[in-house]
Amino acid sequence: MSSTIGNGEASQPLEVPIVDLSLLHQSSSQSSRSLVIQQIHQACLQLGCFQIINHGINEMVMEEAMEVNSEFFKMPMEYKEEFISDDINKPVRFNAIEGSHPEAGKFLRHFLKLYAHPLPDFLPCWPAKPPNYRDKMGIYAKEVKKLGTRLLGVIMESLKLGPTYLRESFDKGFQVVAVNGYPPSSQTDINMGIPPHTDHSIITILLQSCSGLHARPRSGEGAGHGDWMVVPEVKGALVVLVGDHLEVLSNGLYKSVVHQAAPSRGGTRFSIASLHSLAMEQIVEPAPELVDDEHPTGYEGSSLRDYLDYLSSKKDQTYIENLKLRYVKENNFEDNPAPLCFIKP
Ligand code: OGA
Ligand code: NI
Numbered sequence: 001m002s003s004t005i006g007n008g009e010a011s012q013p014l015e016v017p018i019v020d021l022s023l024l025h026q027s028s029s030q031s032s033r034s035l036v037i038q039q040i041h042q043a044c045l046q047l048g049c050f051q052i053i054n055h056g057i058n059e060m061v062m063e064e065a066m067e068v069n070s071e072f073f074k075m076p077m078e079y080k081e082e083f084i085s086d087d088i089n090k091p092v093r094f095n096a097i098e099g100s101h102p103e104a105g106k107f108l109r110h111f112l113k114l115y116a117h118p119l120p121d122f123l124p125c126w127p128a129k130p131p132n133y134r135d136k137m138g139i140y141a142k143e144v145k146k147l148g149t150r151l152l153g154v155i156m157e158s159l160k161l162g163p164t165y166l167r168e169s170f171d172k173g174f175q176v177v178a179v180n181g182y183p184p185s186s187q188t189d190i191n192m193g194i195p196p197h198t199d200h201s202i203i204t205i206l207l208q209s210c211s212g213l214h215a216r217p218r219s220g221e222g223a224g225h226g227d228w229m230v231v232p233e234v235k236g237a238l239v240v241l242v243g244d245h246l247e248v249l250s251n252g253l254y255k256s257v258v259h260q261a262a263p264s265r266g267g268t269r270f271s272i273a274s275l276h277s278l279a280m281e282q283i284v285e286p287a288p289e290l291v292d293d294e295h296p297t298g299y300e301g302s303s304l305r306d307y308l309d310y311l312s313s314k315k316d317q318t319y320i321e322n323l324k325l326r327y328v329k330e331n332n333f334e335d336n337p338a339p340l341c342f343i344k345p
Contacts, residue, residue: 022054048257065140091115101195117175201243201275251286
């Protein structure tokens with residue numbers, strides 16, 4: 001398995017497709033719409049990730065969100081300390097996670113996690129400094145929530161469940177925005193930001209300040225399967241990652257993607273990951289339409305609350321492993337060469 005870790009130069013046979021969402025507009029032809037749905041279907045099926053352009057979020061909104069986060073991270077520790085907590089149920093939480101992973105080596109990540117939907121419930125607890133923080137991040141969070149719901153509709157269509165499948169639940173669903181800051185690797189002996197993991201969400205929409213995100217598909221066949229792919233920086237693009245709960249919902253058709261992020265050499269690398277789920281207590285289970293004799297139910301139903309409880313309990317396997325029913329385990333559909341990390345939500 002080739003795996004060049006670091007910022008930049010790994011060359012892998014697989015490429016992360018770039019999907020142009022403007023082709024979904026009503027004014028576009030039916031065939032260009034079908035093409036987009038087909039591209040998304042293939043990407044979810046084989047890679048578990050893709051990039052999107054012309055997604056409707058203004059570049060200025062994305063730049064300003066990055067800007068206020070970089071200012072927040074530069075604030076004195078006494079201010080940021082206010083938000084430090086290990087309680088994963090807190091709607092605003094700042095912390096640093098460091099450790100060592102058998103494959104990825106030493107890792108370090110600073111993060112600020114913000115509950116974001118419904119925004120008026122949470123905005124008053126978000127950082128008030130820099131002074132435009134709530135304003136600029138609030139706009140981004142709202143826009144990305146809207147995009148997430150739209151994208152989930154397309155993904156449901158790609159599963160042949162229809163564009164309105166679970167629409168209301170997605171709309172009311174839970175959203176947490178994780179802002180990550182990775183100190184430059186040139187100043188430390190640390191070569192990894194976030195070690196290999198899958199996200200608990202249905203989908204994650206990620207904005208990166210520079211390249212550093214690597215993905216390792218858990219499904220798909222042929223050249224490159226099992227290799228790390230660099231997700232290249234594409235100006236104005238957002239990365240979409242398949243999360244554990246989409247794997248469950250699709251009854252294993254779309255596998256959550258293993259990913260990790262490396263720091264950049266020169267300066268701090270930032271990313272803003274928006275995780276989209278159903279409501280905290282709502283159970284996610286395989287869509288009955290995707291269950292038949294050939295594809296029996298592969299996963300136990302679970303809510304986001306169950307996931308949080310699982311994290312707080314003693315655990316010896318990842319959450320998605322824990323949800324798999326015997327049928328999936330016995331058929332051993334995939335290889336997972338490296339141990340995955342438990343990433344707190
Ligand atoms: C995450 C994540 C990747 C990145 O926050 O779950 O995978 O590029 N981040 O920072
Ligand atoms: Ni992640």
